[in-house]
Amino acid sequence: MPDAAVRHVMGISGGKDSAALALHMRDRVPEMEYFFCDTGAELPETYEYLQRLEVGLGKPIARLNAEQGFEHWLRVYQGALPSPQMRWCTKVLKIKPLEAWIGEAETVSYVAIRADENRDGYISHKPNISAVYPFKEDGIDKAGVMRILDDAGIGLPSYYEWRTRSGCYFCFFQRKAEWVGLAERHPDLFEQAVAFEEKAGYEAQAMQGRSYTWSHKESLRELAGRRVEIMTKHEAALARERRKQTNVPLIDVMAGVLDEDDDTLACQMCQL
Ligand code: SF4
Incomplete structure (x- = not known):
């Protein structure tokens, strides 16, 4: 039985694993506090999925917002777009608001790393926060996650298309x-990303020499100009992957293709 003086918290990322863990823990730890670090720049599909999940959990998911949004911090970092290296x-948008929300209380954080994964996820260095991994303890793998989501009638977030x-x-x-998918599904958000990139480019030129792009080695405008080429290659890779993996959901086919395409590590805090 959990100690009532200790806070039990679980981060919801908007992805399938944390949604499934929230449902898995719903009756096991009824006092669980669910939170979502909201950067203010999430996809509309993510916000819709959070609402669906709140219905399944029967309780709200606390939205944690930074006091200042992305544009403020972009100015603080002198127009340098964030990147895997920086x-x-x-x-500033996720860890700080989370640690402020938790404060000094003794806290157990439930982390949605599956039994079939070999990584730690985000672990706070604050001494009052300890992490537990229920999926690892209970041997729940990707198939188990899909079962939990199906059984609860929650399914997958629609951005997985x-x-x-x-x-x-x-x-x-x-x-x-x-990126091409973003341009097609959310042209307004794609244009906003272009605007951030172009502004960063002008500021970098003014400061001589640095250049910032969201995507490796090309600007988003250049990337959009190669849309047909990128999607032709992507569709061919999807078709190859489908022949290799029959009877698996689209998300697994896409993950296989995209992982082949680019082995950059994802953000462990953001994408559990
Ligand atoms: S790493 Fe996380 S906070 Fe940064 S842009 Fe990606 S999702 Fe947003």
Whole structure:
């Protein structure tokens, strides 16, 4: 029986694993506090999925917002877009608001790493926060996650039709085909990402020499110009993957293709 003086918290990322863990823990730890670190730049599909999940959980998911949004921090970081090498966005938009919300209370954080994964996820260095891994303890793998979501009638977030990870619409961990997906599904958000990139480019020129793009080695405008080429290659890879993996959901086919395409590590805090 959990100790009532200790807080029990679980982060919801907007992805399938944390949604399944929330449902798995619903009756096991009824006092669980669910939270979502909201950068203000999440996909509309993510916000819709959170609402669906709240119905399944029968309780709200606390939205944790940073006091200042992305644009403020972009100015603080002198127009330098966040990148895998300089991931200031996670620190200021997710970790800081989370640690402020938790405060000094003794806290157990439930982490949605599956039994078939070999990684730790985000672990706070604050001494009052300890992490537990119920999926690992209970031997729940990807098939188990899908079963939990199906049984609860929650299913998968709808962005999985075109993107394999949750997170900000401009996340630099996106693969080329996912950027094209953003341009097709959410042209307004794609244009906003272009605007951030172009502004960063002008500021970098003014400061001589640095250049920032969201996607590796090309600007989003250049990437959009190669849309047909990118999607032709992506469709061919999907078809190859489908022949290799029959009877598996689209998300697994896409993950196979996109992982082949780009082996950049995803954000462990954002995409559980
Ligand atoms: S989802 Fe991507 S852009 Fe957003 S905070 Fe995480 S790493 Fe940064």
